[in-house]
Amino acid sequence: MEGDAISYMSDPPLDETIRENAQGPAKATGDSGSVEQHSLQDQIEADRYLASKQAAKSKSRGLRFSKLVPPGAQ
DSSP states (O other): OGGGOOOOOOOOOHHHHHHHHHHSOSEEOSTTOOEEOOOHHHHHHHHHHHHHHHHHHSTTTTOOOOOOOOTTOO
């Protein structure tokens, strides 16, 4: 049944799709030329989401580790 196989096109990564959607208009109408932008809150939430995904991919997972040494301890 090789003819029954469904071929799927590869979709772009989700973070790229979110980035493109946040940059584009939220609503647009045809002949009247009306365009509505995404709200600032939605754009900020999308930016935070993408930043958190990027931080989760990093080696330190978005955390910074440092050793605290009190003065005179050496």
